[in-house]
Amino acid sequence: MIPLIEQIIVNGLLSGFAYIVMALGFTLIFGIMRMVNFAHGELYMIGAFTVLVFYGVLKLDFITSVILAIAVAVIVGALIERLLFRRFVGMELGGMIMSLALSIILQSLALIIFGPAERSVDRPFTGVWAIHHAVIAIDRAVVAMGSLIILAAFYTFLRYTRTGLAMQAVAQDRDTAGLMGVESNSIYLIAFAIGSGLAGVAGALMAPIYTISPYMGHLPLLKAFVVVILGGLGSVPGAVLGGLIIGLVESAFATLFNSTIALIASFVIVLLIIIVRPSGLLGKRQ
Amino acid sequence: MIKHFAIGIVTLAVILSPWVTGGKYELHIATMVAIMGMLALSMNLMLRIGQLSMAHGAFMGLGAYTTALLCMKLNMPPVLAIVIAGLMVGLIAIVLGTIFLRIKGIYFVLLTYAFGEIINLIFQEWVSLFGGNNGLYGVPKLSAFGYRLTDPGTYYLLTVVFVAATYLLIRKIFRSNIGAILDSLEQDEPLSQSLGVNPLSWRIGVFAVSAMLASVAGSLYAFKIGFLSPQAFSFSLSVDLVVMNVVGGALSPIGPLLGALIIVPLPELLRSVKDYQLLCYGVVLLVFLVFFRDGLMGLIKKTQKAAI
Amino acid sequence: MTVQLELRALKKRFGGLTAVNDVSFAVQTGEIFGIIGPNGAGKTTLFNLIAGVHRPSGGSILYRGQDITGFSCDAVARLGIARTFQATHVFKTESVYENLRRAALLARAYNPLALFRHARHTESPAQDERILEISRFIGFDSLLHAVAGTLAYGQQKVLGVGMALMTTPHLVLMDEPAAGLNPSEKRMIGELICRMRDDLGLDIVLVEHDMRLIMDICNRILVVNQGTPIAIGTPDVIKNDQHVIDAYLGVDYEFA
Numbered sequence: 001m002i003p004l005i006e007q008i009i010v011n012g013l014l015s016g017f018a019y020i021v022m023a024l025g026f027t028l029i030f031g032i033m034r035m036v037n038f039a040h041g042e043l044y045m046i047g048a049f050t051v052l053v054f055y056g057v058l059k060l061d062f063i064t065s066v067i068l069a070i071a072v073a074v075i076v077g078a079l080i081e082r083l084l085f086r087r088f089v090g091m092e093l094g095g096m097i098m099s100l101a102l103s104i105i106l107q108s109l110a111l112i113i114f115g116p117a118e119r120s121v122d123r124p125f126t127g128v129w130a131i132h133h134a135v136i137a138i139d140r141a142v143v144a145m146g147s148l149i150i151l152a153a154f155y156t157f158l159r160y161t162r163t164g165l166a167m168q169a170v171a172q173d174r175d176t177a178g179l180m181g182v183e184s185n186s187i188y189l190i191a192f193a194i195g196s197g198l199a200g201v202a203g204a205l206m207a208p209i210y211t212i213s214p215y216m217g218h219l220p221l222l223k224a225f226v227v228v229i230l231g232g233l234g235s236v237p238g239a240v241l242g243g244l245i246i247g248l249v250e251s252a253f254a255t256l257f258n259s260t261i262a263l264i265a266s267f268v269i270v271l272l273i274i275i276v277r278p279s280g281l282l283g284k285r286q
Numbered sequence: 287m288i289k290h291f292a293i294g295i296v297t298l299a300v301i302l303s304p305w306v307t308g309g310k311y312e313l314h315i316a317t318m319v320a321i322m323g324m325l326a327l328s329m330n331l332m333l334r335i336g337q338l339s340m341a342h343g344a345f346m347g348l349g350a351y352t353t354a355l356l357c358m359k360l361n362m363p364p365v366l367a368i369v370i371a372g373l374m375v376g377l378i379a380i381v382l383g384t385i386f387l388r389i390k391g392i393y394f395v396l397l398t399y400a401f402g403e404i405i406n407l408i409f410q411e412w413v414s415l416f417g418g419n420n421g422l423y424g425v426p427k428l429s430a431f432g433y434r435l436t437d438p439g440t441y442y443l444l445t446v447v448f449v450a451a452t453y454l455l456i457r458k459i460f461r462s463n464i465g466a467i468l469d470s471l472e473q474d475e476p477l478s479q480s481l482g483v484n485p486l487s488w489r490i491g492v493f494a495v496s497a498m499l500a501s502v503a504g505s506l507y508a509f510k511i512g513f514l515s516p517q518a519f520s521f522s523l524s525v526d527l528v529v530m531n532v533v534g535g536a537l538s539p540i541g542p543l544l545g546a547l548i549i550v551p552l553p554e555l556l557r558s559v560k561d562y563q564l565l566c567y568g569v570v571l572l573v574f575l576v577f578f579r580d581g582l583m584g585l586i587k588k589t590q591k592a593a594i
Numbered sequence: 595m596t597v598q599l600e601l602r603a604l605k606k607r608f609g610g611l612t613a614v615n616d617v618s619f620a621v622q623t624g625e626i627f628g629i630i631g632p633n634g635a636g637k638t639t640l641f642n643l644i645a646g647v648h649r650p651s652g653g654s655i656l657y658r659g660q661d662i663t664g665f666s667c668d669a670v671a672r673l674g675i676a677r678t679f680q681a682t683h684v685f686k687t688e689s690v691y692e693n694l695r696r697a698a699l700l701a702r703a704y705n706p707l708a709l710f711r712h713a714r715h716t717e718s719p720a721q722d723e724r725i726l727e728i729s730r731f732i733g734f735d736s737l738l739h740a741v742a743g744t745l746a747y748g749q750q751k752v753l754g755v756g757m758a759l760m761t762t763p764h765l766v767l768m769d770e771p772a773a774g775l776n777p778s779e780k781r782m783i784g785e786l787i788c789r790m791r792d793d794l795g796l797d798i799v800l801v802e803h804d805m806r807l808i809m810d811i812c813n814r815i816l817v818v819n820q821g822t823p824i825a826i827g828t829p830d831v832i833k834n835d836q837h838v839i840d841a842y843l844g845v846d847y848e849f850a
Binding site: 473477478480485 | 696
């Protein structure tokens with residue numbers, strides 16, 4: 001019994017960290033720009049495909065490929081913010097539908113370039129660690145550690161750099177921040193780029209673990225939604241807490257039943273929490 | 287006056303032409319346009335109160351599967367099955383609406399999206415009930431009062447009746463006092479509430495009606511195609527509905543019908559460039575959003591105004 | 595003289611801040627009851643508690659003997675308690691007539707089946723007569739076709755009062771009715787409120803900043819400071835209350 005529980009917890013934490021990174025990017029964009037980005041999953045996909053190209057095809061080393069994936073995701077994010085999302089600031093519904101269109105476009109581009117077949121890349125790290133009674137695949141541990149590093153870097157950025165503080169200011173009150181000399185447009189650009197970069201790095205790290213296909217962003221997006229609804233839209237600590245809870249819940253139900261039941265269970269749990277706290281666990285009260 | 291008459295005649299001619307010519311292929315497309323039109327109208331109802339529902343594909347699927355199963359497993363008369371399925375879906379919408387509609391619209395979009403995905407997963411995984419990815423075969427034809435509807439032409443007319451009724455219903459809603467109340471809620475919710483209206487109840491009511499319409503569309507689909515698979519009710523269906531409303535225009539009930547008229551036959555026309563089909567979709571949606579936000583109906587109204 | 599609205603030891607906390615602290619009073623039939631206090635005194639919060647915008651942290655609110663603590667805005671409205679807003683809240687794109695019509699419509703919106711039958715913009719003769727009656731009462735009978743958004747600020751506030759009246763209330767809560775009005779408009783709204791008490795038999799509770807208006811029209815006044823009641827009585831009593839004078843020390847108000 002104990003080994004099973006330990007394994008469930010370990011698995012839950014490991015996947016939880018990946019969810020956190022994905023959800024963080026999404027909630028950051030919402031918190032700062034009030035935009036729901038349906039194409040967030042496609043940026044995850046872009047990260048994975050970049051790794052496919054550089055690590056899988058061009059045989060560069062894994063870490064370099066991940067860094068390149070972050071760069072690609074950041075650049076793509078910056079471009080779509082500047083060209084598209086900026087037009088829809090203040091128009092929530094329009095922005096959402098526009099991100100839907102973008103999601104379709106990016107998916108179909110990937111389809112055209114790479115074809116619909118699922119691909120995979122070699123696992124960069126093999127082997128397992130044993131902690132107590134639980135077994136950890138090393139590459140999953142790498143994903144978790146990578147996520148932790150990213151989270152720490154992000155937290156430092158948000159709290160201790162001028163840009164990070166400016167971002168918090170814009171998230172709270174755009175006009176007042178403007179009066180203090182913070183230019184919202186560049187903050188939006190940076191926030192969107194970082195958010196996209198976070199999705200990209202999640203995809204890049206997960207690329208060797210699952211298969212890579214143009215549709216792969218679908219499920220991570222759904223999970224990001226669930227995490228963010230649970231934790232509260234726009235709340236960074238909420239994304240962390242939500243990610244961990246969903247990771248653990250899914251792990252428990254997936255081990256005891258199957259992954260579909262796990263997803264349904266996560267959704268039901270989120271629904272129950274929403275009934276009591278409509279804005280999520282750490283979200284702002286309406 | 288003459289102009290209206292002319293438009294009416296032309297519209298009637300367009301609607302009746304598939305039935306008159308009787309070509310099987312044309313009738314199939316036309317029936318799907320009618321069913322999708324009804325579905326797009328149901329989503330439009332939510333858009334008119336400022337809510338984007340990504341669950342309508344799931345509601346259609348629930349209506350379709352429930353109707354089919356009631357007929358196949360319980361030997362229920364098809365008409366009764368349509369009604370029961372509709373009521374069941376309406377009930378689900380009321381329960382969901384009570385949870386989803388309490389907070390900002392954005393949560394509603396995410397939650398309906400998640401709900402749609404989960405329902406789709408259930409359709410795929412609960413193989414014993416829904417037949418899984420291979421689908422549910424052998425849905426009987428619609429029959430009522432001892433008369434079995436096997437003729438595609440007659441079935442097409444039936445769907446036309448349903449979609450016309452839906453159109454008239456939505457038009458009536460927004461021209462009546464109900465529309466005035468919904469408009470009041472949208473214009474100034476605190477004011478409306480202070481005068482005695484409970485915003486949540488009204489939104490839930492609209493959501494339930496909208497879901498029931500989607501369910502009936504699903505029932506009609508089930509009887510037409512005779513075969514149900516989860517892919518038919520996936521996220522991409524909800525996206526299609528959004529595209530229909532944006533391209534056609536969400537401000538008037540004709541918009542989604544126009545949108546259905548354009549979007550439904552499109553995959554057939556674009557069959558030669560199948561890979562680029564999806565890309566076209568996305569680009570068209572994007573172009574309309576950026577440049578023609580009110581859709582084709584908006585354009586038509588603008589040109590009418592300019593002409594005066 | 596019966597008690598219409600009664601507050602008992604009402605409290606409201608927002609996190610660590612106590613905005614309303616142990617407020618009790620009773621409004622009698624045919625009274626204009628004023629609530630005043632320096633800025634930040636908790637008047638608005640108190641108002642919002644009665645109107646149903648916030649839920650109290652403690653204490654109770656009774657209307658005609660019924661416990662209405664924690665009732666939502668629309669529930670309060672359906673009981674016959676109307677409210678007006680400090681800012682202008684009207685349906686800006688609609689005519690004055692339509693605004694008044696909608697106010698009555700929204701007040702009886704609990705019956706969807708009946709609503710379905712009526713087409714927009716046509717009303718039964720009785721309803722129509724009522725709209726004319728109220729518009730005459732607020733002096734808008736020549737403005738029925740004006741679009742609400744084109745009216746002056748002060749006129750929009752009066753329209754808001756008219757809309758509240760269309761719901762056939764017995765008690766009207768008014769949130770700073772004089773806010774944003776020039777002196778002559780203030781005088782007119784003061785007269786309107788008095789006519790509401792005298793001609794329509796309504797009970798009125800109002801929160802205000804304008805001392806002159808309060809002193810002129812109120813039967814009784816409650817003074818709050820930092821959430822706590824410091825005095826309650828007729829205008830004469832309040833004018834001479836030392837606590838009240840102290841609370842307003844340093845602010846140039848004319849009590850006479």
